[in-house]
Amino acid sequence: MQPDANASPFGPNYVPVAPGGRAPGGKYPWATHFGTPNVQTYAARFGMWLFLSTEVLLFAGLFVSYAVYRYLYPQTFALCSRHLDLSLGTINTLVLITSSLTVALAIHFVRTGKNGMATGMLIVTLLCACAFLVIKYFEYHHKFEQGTLPGRFYTYSGIQTEGAPMFFALYFLTTGLHALHVVVGMSVLTWVTYHVVKGRFSPVYYTPVELGGLYWHLVDLVWIFLYPLLYLI
Amino acid sequence: MADITKNVTDSHHPADLEHHGAGAYYLVWIALLALTGLTWWTGQMHLPNFGLALALIIATTKAALVVLFFMHLWEQKGVNRVTFVCTIAFVIVMLLGTLGDVTTRLETLLPKREAPASELSHMPKHGEAPAHGAQHP
Amino acid sequence: MSSATVEALPAHQPGNTEEMPAEHYLNDGKTVFSWLGTLDHKRIAILYMVVVLLMFLVGGTFALLVRLELLTPGPTIMDALTYNRMFTLHGVIMVFFFMIPAIPGIFGNFMLPLMLGAKDVAFPRLNLMSWYLYVLGAGLGIWGMINGGADTGWTFYTPYSSMTPTQILPVLMGAFVAGFSSILTGLNFIVTVHTMRAPGITWMKMPLFVWSIYATAVIQILGTPVIGLVMLLLTVEQVFGFGIFDPARGGDPVLYQHLFWFYSHPAVYIMVLPAMAVMSEVVSTMSRKNPYGYKMIAWSSLGIALVGFLAWGHHLFVSGQSTFDAGAFGVISMMVGVFTAIKVFNWTATLYKGSVTFTTPFAYFCGFLYFIVFGGMTGIAVASVSLDVHWHDTYFVVAHFHFIMVGATIMAFLAALHYWFPKMFGRMYPEGWGLVSAVLIIIGFNATFIPQFLLGNMGMPRRYYQYPEQFQALNVASTAGASLLAMGFLIIAIYLAISLKYGKVAGPNPWGSHGYEWLHTQSPPITHNFHGQPVYPQAPHDYTGPVEGEVTHAA
Structure with a gap:
């Protein structure tokens, strides 16, 4: 019994498609090499968690470098940390946490069939992301002006101890890689928003919204650790 | 025979998340x-x-x-949790293996350490310009 | 929802096995796009095979050039910088573009769904994408090699790699992109194993090949991102001079080695676990016996994946790592030997009182057993700190890792190529030529690397372009062995190419195997693998009774 293209064994809400195929009007595109749509959702979610695990390990390498150099240069790191703008860092933390809330709410609204509310929440998330990047830009700009830059670009005369350029190298690497993830997350959420507006998602089928949300939460997670480690030594 | 014809990958995990309010x-x-x-x-x-x-x-x-x-890891039993916990475990392994080296290495084999804490004793508050005492002699 | 499952059809249509089946995945679409845009895991496996073999050719050519240069103590055919590039590119290509993708990319892709009774892997489009990433990475690597090439060795150790005059960036980026391909393959395989198993295939009834590939995928997921980060950091060092690993700027070059080997030591098991995967299948089929200690073999795969992550520090014994760490890592490294030994003993016990057919795959199994035992024992030796201080960076280490990682992987790669050739292409290879080339390759491999063990023990350092006169005899022996090895590969290439078109038609199960991939499929399989949903009531390689619907086999 091969799945028939016209009739799905799971009811009219589940449309059999080829891998990666789409279904109209918020129906579930069931890729028929999966046993059931349930298995498909499970596979997608599990795949995303595995991907998040690779992201965590990607950042872990930087956190390990940070740990080593903080152990070697504890006083300098404390000194340099106090040279960062704590209020901007704190505001950015609050902004990202709020965006995490709105993206969780967006998934909630898609699942309860309120696509309009979901769209609104996703737009708020994207605005938060923009705000985060703008604030980050001001922080970076300040450092470029002062010369608190990594490695051989370090020209700041205020702190001249060994290890200060290393702190700023790690600062730029961690926040830079994180900002890159913010940009990627924004692209993903923009794509998701577009398809929410187009009505592709519904309480029956919301997997991409959920996966996009998971990615965004990861961006938040990384920042939750970066904030105390960089700003609050 | 009867039970094995059931799709083994399907029965274990209902894919839908629990529905609860946004509160x-x-x-x-x-x-x-x-x-x-x-x-x-x-x-x-x-x-x-x-x-x-x-x-x-x-x-x-x-x-x-x-x-x-x-x-939603609270609601997702099983493999997603295992994945996440394993990930964290391996991050800790990487951290311990590397720090285990740096913290027990001979002083001479480390990159130059910073000056003794006394020379860096004055820590400015956030936003305050660091004192010049922080400069390396 | 059992409505999706379908009654099992008869295992395969009985009848004329002298002709190729009319419909199979190879003739389902003949345009270029039907290959380059395919989502069929079997076609993607063939795509992998083409590029992997090409990379093997390139990497092998570099190896031969290196061996030719070492024929005489002085300069032979190239200058010192060219020599450095040659061994670097040999290492980079063989590690990142041949051994890591070889068995998972080709045989994992092809066999995993067949062994799980699935129509495809979980994410077919991701699968194709990972092939394209691999090709892109390989292309970047080759482009970098034409544009100057790296001379740092495949390990890219700092601080030299951040100040070398050669162009290492494209090579770094090539390895970086290929890493993504490896991650996606691993992710796909893990999800496939979790979600695509057919009725009857419980965890403890999965073929041992699947278990090992699963363990490999775990390493790919957890390790590869770290090497990605390391490559990025090196790029930043090269381009911007951040000084993260630069001692002149307060950086610690040993930190680079920690991060590098956190991936690259487990990466050895990305190469060897699939080799073990293949051998677990071959040994059962060729001795017609149920795998002895199935559970132990299965769990030891995961054990190797775990312990592999705890042992990276044994590469750093003489690099300035602390004595405490060296001791700890040395002790943990021994545990890899325990898990490998579990497998070796179980395979040997599987052979005991088996009805062994001495085919080409079995010949490679024998070679594999030899290489893994001797390579493994020398590995235990170099994992002892006091011994390694003497052997570090000599040819002893070179010979050791060529035995364990290359010897074992090549044996398994060739065994898999011969064992599954009938399944993949529907035709047999010539058994006589197969055995001849197997003998050539096993002897050639020994002739190449046993002299290197001796050279290393005498103190000849690796990566040197010239050497004192007294080392020449053994170097000549090693080069002679390498040419024997090349001869063996040449013979294989010729007869397999001929067999593709003119080989005897194999029929669905020429080995009479009870492995899952042989049971319900024709050779070559149809595009969706099975007619209907197969059901697997028996464990794989259960030779205690006849399988329902089994045709009499030729072997």
């Missing part, structure tokens, strides 16, 4: 804001011995809230 999300959000405030407050005390530990405990609590409730 929990707001509670988690408020908790996250509060914890951010707490770490901001305690971070500025610069507690000498357990400042780092406290900051990490607060950050881990916040991360746990995000992972368990925003990311």
Whole structure:
């Protein structure tokens, strides 16, 4: 019994498609090499968690470098940390946490069939992301002006101890890689928003919204650790 | 024979998440804001011995809230949890293996250490220009 | 929802096995796009095979050039810088573009769904994408090699790699992109194993090949991102001079080695676990016996994946790592030997009182057993700190890792190529030529690397362009062995190419195997693998009774 293209064994809400195929009007595109749509959702979610695990390990390498150099240069790191703008860092933390809330709410609204509310929440998330990047830009700009830059670009005369350029190298690497993830997350959420507006998602089928949300939460997670480690030594 | 014809990959895990109201999300959000405030407050005390530990405990609590409730790991039993826990375990392995080296290495084999703490004793507050005493002699 | 499952059809249509089946995945679409845009895991496996073999050719050519240069103590055919590039590119290509993708990319892709009774892997489009990433990475690597090439060795150790005059960036980026391909393959395989198993295939009834590939995928997921980060950090060092690993700027070059080996030591098991995967299948089929100690073999795969992550520090014994760490890592490294030994003993016990058919795959199994035992024992030796101080960076280490990682992987790669050739292409290879080339390759491999063990023990350092006169005899022996090895590969290439078109038609199960991939499929399989949903009531390689619907086999 091969799945028939016209009739799905799971009811009219589940449309059999080829891998990666789409279904109209918020129906579930069931890729028929999966046993059931349930298995498909499970596979997608599990795949995303595995991907998040690779992201965590990607950042872990930087956190390990940070740990080593903080152990070697504890006083300098404390000194340099106090040279960062704590209020901007704190505001950015609050902004990202709020965006995490709105993206969780967006998934909630898609699942309860309120696509309009979901769209609104996703737009708020994207605005938060923009705000985060703008604030980050001001922080970076300040450092470029002062010369608190990594490695051989370090020209700041205020702190001249060994290890200060290393702190700023790690600062730029961690926040830079994180900002890159913010940009990627924004692209993903923009794509998701577009398809929410187009009505592709519904309480029956919301997997991409959920996966996009998971990615965004990861961006938040990384920042939750970066904030105390960089700003609050 | 009868039971094996059931699709083994299907019966174990209902894919749909539990439905509950949005209230929990707001509670988690408020908790996250509060914890951010707490770490901001305690971070500025610069507690000498357990400042780092406290900051990490607060950050881990916040991360746990995000992972368990925003990311729904609370409801997802089984493999996604195992994946996440394994990931964290391997991060810790990487951290321990590397720090285990740096912390026990001969002083001469480390890159140059910073000057003794006494020369760096004056720590400015946030935003304050560092004193010139912080310069390396 | 059992409505999706379908009654099992008869295992395969009985009848004329002298002709190729009319419909199979190879003739389902003949345009270029039907290959380059395919989502069929079997076609993607063939795509992998083409590029992997090409990379093997390139990497092998570099190896031969290196061996030719070492024929005489002085300069032979190239200058010192060219020599450095040659061994670097040999290492980079063989590690990142041949051994890591070889068995998972080709045979994992092809066999995993067949062994799980699935129509495809979980994410077919991701699968195709990972092939394209691999090709892109390989292309970048080759482009970098034409544009100057790296001379740092495949390990890219700092601080030299951040100040070398050669162009290492494209090579770094090539390895970086290929890493993504490896991650996606691993992710796909893990999800496939979790979600695509057919009725009857419980965890403890999965073929041992699947278990090992699963363990490999775990390493790919957890390790590869770290090497990605390391490559990025090196790029930043090269381009911007951040000084993260630069001692002049307060950086610690040993940190680079920690991060590098956190991936690259487990990466050895990305190469060897699939080799073990293949051998677990071959040994059962060729001795017609149920795998002895199935559970132990299965769990030891995961054990190797775990312990592999805890042992990286044994590469750093003489690099300035602390004595405490060296001791700890040395002790943990021994545990890899325990898990490998569990497998070796179980395979040997599987052979005991088996009805062994001495085919080409079995010949490679024998070679594999030899290489893994001797390579493994020398590995235990170099994992002892005091011994390694003497052997570090000599040819002893070169010979050791060529035995364990290359010897074992090549044996398994060739065994898999011969064992599954009938399944993949529907035709048999010539058994006589197969055995001849197997003998050539096993002897050639020994002739190449046993002299290197001796050279290393005498103190000849690796990566040197010239050497004192007294080392020449053994170097000549090693080069002679390498040419024997090349001869063996040439013979294989010729007869397999001929067999593709003119080989005897194999029929669905020429080995009479009870492995899952042989049971319900024709050779070559149809595009969706099975007619209907197969059901697997028996464990794989259960030779205690006849399988329902089994045709009499030729072997």
